Amino acid sequence: MLKLIHKIYRKDKVTLDLIKALSVKFVSSENKINNLYKQIFLNSADWYLELKEKEMAISKRLDDIDKRRAYVRTRLLGTGTATKELLENAANSVQGVTAEIAFENMTVIVRFLKVEYNKYLGVVKRSLETMIPYHLDMTLEYDHVNWGEIKEVTWNSLLPYTWKSVSQSVAGTILGGLDDDFD
Numbered sequence: 001m002l003k004l005i006h007k008i009y010r011k012d013k014v015t016l017d018l019i020k021a022l023s024v025k026f027v028s029s030e031n032k033i034n035n036l037y038k039q040i041f042l043n044s045a046d047w048y049l050e051l052k053e054k055e056m057a058i059s060k061r062l063d064d065i066d067k068r069r070a071y072v073r074t075r076l077l078g079t080g081t082a083t084k085e086l087l088e089n090a091a092n093s094v095q096g097v098t099a100e101i102a103f104e105n106m107t108v109i110v111r112f113l114k115v116e117y118n119k120y121l122g123v124v125k126r127s128l129e130t131m132i133p134y135h136l137d138m139t140l141e142y143d144h145v146n147w148g149e150i151k152e153v154t155w156n157s158l159l160p161y162t163w164k165s166v167s168q169s170v171a172g173t174i175l176g177g178l179d180d181d182f183d
Contacts, residue, residue, distance in 0.1 A: 042073055052076075067123055070094045074127035082108075082131050090127055094120045107137040115142070 001019055002010055009015045039048035046065065052072050053061070062068045070093075077090045084101050087108070091099035096116030102109040110128060115121060125140065132138055 042069055042076075045069070064119065066095065067119065070120055070123045071127060074123065075130070082133060082136075087128060087131060090131060091124050094124050094127075096120060097124055099124065106135070107139055108132050109139045109141060111141045 001023060002016075005015065005019075038044045039046070042049075045052075049065070049068055049072060050061075053068070056072065056075050058071065058075070062071070073093050074090045077086070077093050080086055084103065087101045087110075088099065091097060091101065091110065096114075097112065097120055098114035100111040100113055102111065108128070110124075112121070112124075121142075125138075129138060
């Protein structure tokens with residue numbers, strides 16, 4: 001900015017002080033504009049997230065900001081008729097989750113094919129519950145089990161079972177009680 005003024009004024013103390021004050025204000029304004037731009041995108045929003053939660057009537061605030069973002073994202077995507085595509089898009093929009101939706105005998109079956117972060121399962125479950133009509137039931141199936149989730153089980157106790165039955169019983173323990181984060 002100093003280069004924009006005439007060379008006579010470049011050495012004037014008052015002019016230099018004014019330019020310094022203006023540059024501080026410009027930097028502050030630029031930071032505010034960049035922060036506002038950051039709020040447009042859900043992956044980087046922080047204070048705007050609270051406004052969206054109020055708008056969507058989400059009363060309980062989660063501690064984990066990534067969970068909050070995932071829940072708001074699924075709520076934004078989950079408006080309209082609860083079709084298979086809508087439910088799959090909402091479930092798969094959550095980071096690290098790959099799910100498949102099927103309809104069978106008035107029941108919506110949610111098959112979790114891949115889950116990188118188990119902490120997001122509750123977000124997906126609650127979001128889908130709000131999208132699915134009340135006359136339909138929802139069943140959750142968890143096809144992916146990693147060794148850390150069954151570490152207290154010994155091989156001898158698993159011998160009479162197939163891998164599918166072990167997977168389903170572990171899925172019941174993982175998927176049970178997912179609403180701890182929500183009211």
